Amino acid sequence: MEKKFKIEFTESNVQDSVVYILVAEFNLKPNILKAQIEGDGTGVMLVSIEGEEADMVKAVERLKGIGLLVNELSNHITRNHDKCFSCGACVSICPTNSFTYDPVTWEVHVNTDKCIACGACVNACSVRALSLIL
Amino acid sequence: MTKTYEQINEKIRAKKAVVYTAEEVIDLVKKKGAEKAAEEVDVVTTGTFGAMCSSGAFLNLGHASPPIRMTDIRLNDVEAYGGLAAVDTYIGATALTSDPKGGYGGAHVIEDLIAGKKIHLHAWGPGTDCYVRKDIDTYITLDDINDAYLYNPRNAYQNYSIATNTSDRTYYTYMGKLLPRMKNATFSSAGQLSPLINDPHLETIGMGTKIFFGGGEGYVVWPGTQYKTNVEEVNGVPVGGARTLALIGDMKQMDAKYVRGLDITGYGISMAVGVGVPIPILNADIMRRCAISDEEIFAQLQDYSQPVDRPAMARYSYAQLRSGSIEYEGKKIRTSSMSSYYGAKKVAAELKDWIESKEFTLNQPVLEFPKERTLKGLKERK
Ligand code: SF4
Ligand code: SF4
Numbered sequence: 001m002e003k004k005f006k007i008e009f010t011e012s013n014v015q016d017s018v019v020y021i022l023v024a025e026f027n028l029k030p031n032i033l034k035a036q037i038e039g040d041g042t043g044v045m046l047v048s049i050e051g052e053e054a055d056m057v058k059a060v061e062r063l064k065g066i067g068l069l070v071n072e073l074s075n076h077i078t079r080n081h082d083k084c085f086s087c088g089a090c091v092s093i094c095p096t097n098s099f100t101y102d103p104v105t106w107e108v109h110v111n112t113d114k115c116i117a118c119g120a121c122v123n124a125c126s127v128r129a130l131s132l133i134l
Numbered sequence: 135m136t137k138t139y140e141q142i143n144e145k146i147r148a149k150k151a152v153v154y155t156a157e158e159v160i161d162l163v164k165k166k167g168a169e170k171a172a173e174e175v176d177v178v179t180t181g182t183f184g185a186m187c188s189s190g191a192f193l194n195l196g197h198a199s200p201p202i203r204m205t206d207i208r209l210n211d212v213e214a215y216g217g218l219a220a221v222d223t224y225i226g227a228t229a230l231t232s233d234p235k236g237g238y239g240g241a242h243v244i245e246d247l248i249a250g251k252k253i254h255l256h257a258w259g260p261g262t263d264c265y266v267r268k269d270i271d272t273y274i275t276l277d278d279i280n281d282a283y284l285y286n287p288r289n290a291y292q293n294y295s296i297a298t299n300t301s302d303r304t305y306y307t308y309m310g311k312l313l314p315r316m317k318n319a320t321f322s323s324a325g326q327l328s329p330l331i332n333d334p335h336l337e338t339i340g341m342g343t344k345i346f347f348g349g350g351e352g353y354v355v356w357p358g359t360q361y362k363t364n365v366e367e368v369n370g371v372p373v374g375g376a377r378t379l380a381l382i383g384d385m386k387q388m389d390a391k392y393v394r395g396l397d398i399t400g401y402g403i404s405m406a407v408g409v410g411v412p413i414p415i416l417n418a419d420i421m422r423r424c425a426i427s428d429e430e431i432f433a434q435l436q437d438y439s440q441p442v443d444r445p446a447m448a449r450y451s452y453a454q455l456r457s458g459s460i461e462y463e464g465k466k467i468r469t470s471s472m473s474s475y476y477g478a479k480k481v482a483a484e485l486k487d488w489i490e491s492k493e494f495t496l497n498q499p500v501l502e503f504p505k506e507r508t509l510k511g512l513k514e515r516k
Contacts, residue, residue: 085183085394085406085474085476085477086474086475086476086477087184087406087471087472087473087474087477088470088471088472088474088475089310089311089320089470089471089472090470091458091468091470091471092318092319092320092458092468092469092470093311093313093318093470101456101458101470101475102476105476105479106474106475106476106479107476108476120311120313123306123311123399124310124311124399126185126310126396126397126398126399126404127394127395127396127397128237128397
């Protein structure tokens with residue numbers, strides 16, 4: 001299975017060890033989607049992890065144990081359905097094809113599972129229907 | 135076989151008119167041929183729901199006591215025109231608040247008015263012998279004010295270009311967000327559902343044509359600004375922006391669902407409005423033209439990172455554009471629309487319902503629009 005997590009850390013060197021822990025200790029396949037490190041050594045990274053669920057649970061506990069804040073990401077892109085008028089301006093912007101047109105009604109649908117929280121769609125929407133909650 | 139407006143209207147009044155949307159009629163004509171279909175079908179409804187900056191509303195705010203001749207007018211802090219009579223004004227869709235980055239403009243005021251919201255009116259005047267008052271600070275609603283009608287000098291563009299960006303940075307344009315190195319392309323016409331694609335030479339559309347406008351009844355009043363006819367045609371339809379319509383309609387009948395304020399990042403404020411035009415099937419030729427499908431309608435790809443002179447790079451059908459991607463010199467470009475095809479379908483379906491069940495009859499135009507017209511550029515002189 002594949003899950004996405006937001007990991008917040010306070011020391012800038014932790015990023016490498018996170019990947020190492022996931023791979024070496026838990027046999028998981030991490031894929032860093034986004035990482036941001038501030039000047040003061042704090043930072044946040046979005047990582048998609050592939051592997052067995054049991055291993056993931058243990059890995060999350062292990063990371064929390066070394067002082068990292070770990071949260072599973074789901075529904076981080078939200079679309080205000082009342083505001084959206086299904087124009088489609090977001091459709092060709094999203095790198096992971098999270099938005100699709102309904103082939104019959106041409107309503108724009110959002111598949112939040114695909115979202116990697118890149119943020120590119122947010123300012124492409126002219127009615128401000130999209131927001132990214134991290 | 136030919137029909138008259140009166141014959142069609144009689145059937146509408148008797149609730150016996152046969153109405154198809156411009157989408158539904160494609161298959162019918164394919165199956166039965168235009169001659170047969172023209173005998174069967176009385177009206178074809180079209181629809182579009184996209185951005186058009188050349189939009190706005192005339193308002194008469196009513197006189198306060200003591201009265202004021204307003205020369206500087208703000209509605210929710212958006213500037214409205216102060217150069218008409220004492221309490222008349224025009225609010226343009228693209229007008230801004232005093233903080234131009236607020237993301238709110240004239241189009242949003244119009245949407246909020248139609249939605250029934252309270253709007254803050256702040257106005258100033260010179261104070262004259264007959265209008266002594268110098269300022270007013272109050273709230274209005276659509277119900278309170280005497281007149282409120284949308285008057286869009288340009289709407290329902292007959293086709294438009296496809297926008298892409300060949301440069302190395304993201305461009306923020308009125309055609310939306312264009313990613314670097316042609317990662318995406320946007321288009322805006324409703325294609326096979328678009329009003330002026332289905333009656334490309336305006337045989338049935340002219341001054342006085344009654345339409346669906348923002349959820350209420352409206353009228354075509356004039357050729358839209360920048361109306362032109364000298365655009366190359368493929369399958370009888372121009373491959374780029376050509377004819378346009380000026381439209382009018384009572385805001386008190388409208389539905390905010392079909393009149394939307396847009397804040398297009400990096401560009402500014404615009405307005406999307408749902409427009410549906412009914413086309414009377416007077417003969418088989420009109421029927422044939424209404425049956426045009428996305429495979430037969432073409433638009434041209436242009437590079438919006440070029441500030442001037444954007445030559446056509448390639449030509450694609452709306453069927454290709456709607457497939458989600460096009461190919462240019464071996465490269466796949468993802469495509470999506472700026473106008474809502476979902477909305478366009480709703481407009482055409484609702485107009486169909488009005489004709490079938492609400493005795494929405496068709497008007498014969500009182501004035502035909504120009505058969506030939508070219509555009510002038512702006513010459514700069516000393
Ligand atoms: S945030 Fe990025 S990945 Fe998520 S839906 Fe928007 S464009 Fe797609
Ligand atoms: S850009 Fe905004 S309004 Fe248009 S389809 Fe996407 S979410 Fe909806």
